[in-house]
Amino acid sequence: MKVHEAFERYFHILRASGRFQPQKLYDALEPAFLENGFRERSDRRDNILIIRLDVLGDMILTSGLFREVRRNYPGAHITAVVGPAILPFLETCPHCDEAFGFERRGFEVNPGRYLEQMEIFCEENLRSRHYDLCILPQWGDDKRTTEMLAYMSGARERVGYSDASAVACCKAMGASGNALKVGTRYENAFLSRAIISPAEVVHEAARNFYLLEAMGISVKDDSTELWVEEKAADTAAQILLRELPEQCIPVVLGIGAGGDGRKYPAEQYLEVVRLITGRFDADIRFILLGGKAEEADGTYLTEHLPKGVVLNLVGRTTIPESLAVVSLSSLYLGNDSGLMHAAAAVQVPVIALYREAIDKEGILPGILSEYARFSPWKTRSISLRPAHALGACAKAVVYGGCDEPFPHCITQITPAEIAAAFEKIAGGAV
Numbered sequence: 001m002k003v004h005e006a007f008e009r010y011f012h013i014l015r016a017s018g019r020f021q022p023q024k025l026y027d028a029l030e031p032a033f034l035e036n037g038f039r040e041r042s043d044r045r046d047n048i049l050i051i052r053l054d055v056l057g058d059m060i061l062t063s064g065l066f067r068e069v070r071r072n073y074p075g076a077h078i079t080a081v082v083g084p085a086i087l088p089f090l091e092t093c094p095h096c097d098e099a100f101g102f103e104r105r106g107f108e109v110n111p112g113r114y115l116e117q118m119e120i121f122c123e124e125n126l127r128s129r130h131y132d133l134c135i136l137p138q139w140g141d142d143k144r145t146t147e148m149l150a151y152m153s154g155a156r157e158r159v160g161y162s163d164a165s166a167v168a169c170c171k172a173m174g175a176s177g178n179a180l181k182v183g184t185r186y187e188n189a190f191l192s193r194a195i196i197s198p199a200e201v202v203h204e205a206a207r208n209f210y211l212l213e214a215m216g217i218s219v220k221d222d223s224t225e226l227w228v229e230e231k232a233a234d235t236a237a238q239i240l241l242r243e244l245p246e247q248c249i250p251v252v253l254g255i256g257a258g259g260d261g262r263k264y265p266a267e268q269y270l271e272v273v274r275l276i277t278g279r280f281d282a283d284i285r286f287i288l289l290g291g292k293a294e295e296a297d298g299t300y301l302t303e304h305l306p307k308g309v310v311l312n313l314v315g316r317t318t319i320p321e322s323l324a325v326v327s328l329s330s331l332y333l334g335n336d337s338g339l340m341h342a343a344a345a346v347q348v349p350v351i352a353l354y355r356e357a358i359d360k361e362g363i364l365p366g367i368l369s370e371y372a373r374f375s376p377w378k379t380r381s382i383s384l385r386p387a388h389a390l391g392a393c394a395k396a397v398v399y400g401g402c403d404e405p406f407p408h409c410i411t412q413i414t415p416a417e418i419a420a421a422f423e424k425i426a427g428g429a430v
Helices: 003-017 022-035 056-072 084-090 111-125 144-152 164-173 178-190 204-214 230-243 266-279 292-304 319-327 338-345 370-374 415-429
Strands: 047-052 077-082 098-101 133-136 157-161 193-195 249-254 284-289 310-312 331-335 350-353 381-384
Touching: 003 022, 003 111, 022 144, 022 178, 047 056, 047 144, 056 077, 056 084, 056 204, 056 338, 077 084, 084 098, 084 319, 111 144, 133 144, 144 157, 144 178, 157 204, 230 319, 249 338, 266 284, 266 292, 266 415, 284 292, 284 319, 292 310, 319 338, 331 338, 331 415, 338 350, 350 415, 381 415
Parallel strands: 047 077, 047 133, 077 098, 133 157, 157 193, 249 284, 249 331, 284 310, 331 350, 350 381
Antiparallel strands: none
16 A cells, blocks of 8 residues: 555544544554555665754754765765745755755644645655655754654654653653653654753754764764855845945844844844944944844834934845845844854854843753853854843743743843943954
């Protein structure tokens, strides 16, 4: 029986029962995978699949993993499956032969429909390769759909991180960890090997490299990379040449982030720019970058600062173009975001702002600390954080330390602190 036929039989049962169980999917498809040669033992790794369905910053921190896999298997056909928004970034990756986009969200809303779409995607794009190995670098968050996709791809080896260590930490804290326990049921069904990250490996970039080493894949270079398509680089260069003076110092002001609680307020950024431009004689120009959600803040800053001080590109550039702008800048100043990690990847100095208070950094840093897990990697940087959590956040045991969905703890970082950091890190450049 073909795998697709086995799935159709299973899908009829799923629709009738209305309840998805990972082990049931495994039991339905595994005989077909065996019958059609997907489980034939081999020491070869001629076809390798890497799945990473989350956001830009995570992908940039995974860029070095792609390079090291290619270095170890120079003749392999390497396929990447990523979130649709990140696909343009991966299409320029020199270490991949092909890349596909697949949405990780939607399973909770309609498991049957989502699973059906996943089956079509795997049948049309992945199974013909008979992958020898599938690598899943994601450590945190919900990995269920990623692990399902790895299994349904037909890959013989499927290696990723286990939730077991996080479950143990939850128990130690007195929390239930029920969501993580559900995750372990998925990894037990869909991974051929689940690796536990040791407590001493905290930063997400380091975790990506540790995963390879745990699999017996050597790592010689632990840097990250930034891949920018030629057209986007040309567009970015033309914008900067047209809009900025030739001798100015271009500074990216990254006002976007993955959530409002991680954003420094525009009103305070306004004071930061005023302090910096008033303190230095050099012609410093701030390039505003962010998405559609930050357009109002971009307009506010543009309207309240002297003409020419800022170049507002918020919502006006594609992701590849924004990455190119970052690579052409002299410094990144802004929120913890994908653009911050892009700057670090090309050795642009970074001033990063975090919501997580310093007095909370010791609470399970490898799990809950946004700063410890996502600080600028391998570049000259200064990270600024509030000294203490505000209000109820002081007792909240939550990722990132701040439990509010709006700028809260991060607002304690003063514009004067940021201006001082700028003076320190910019050095002789200004």
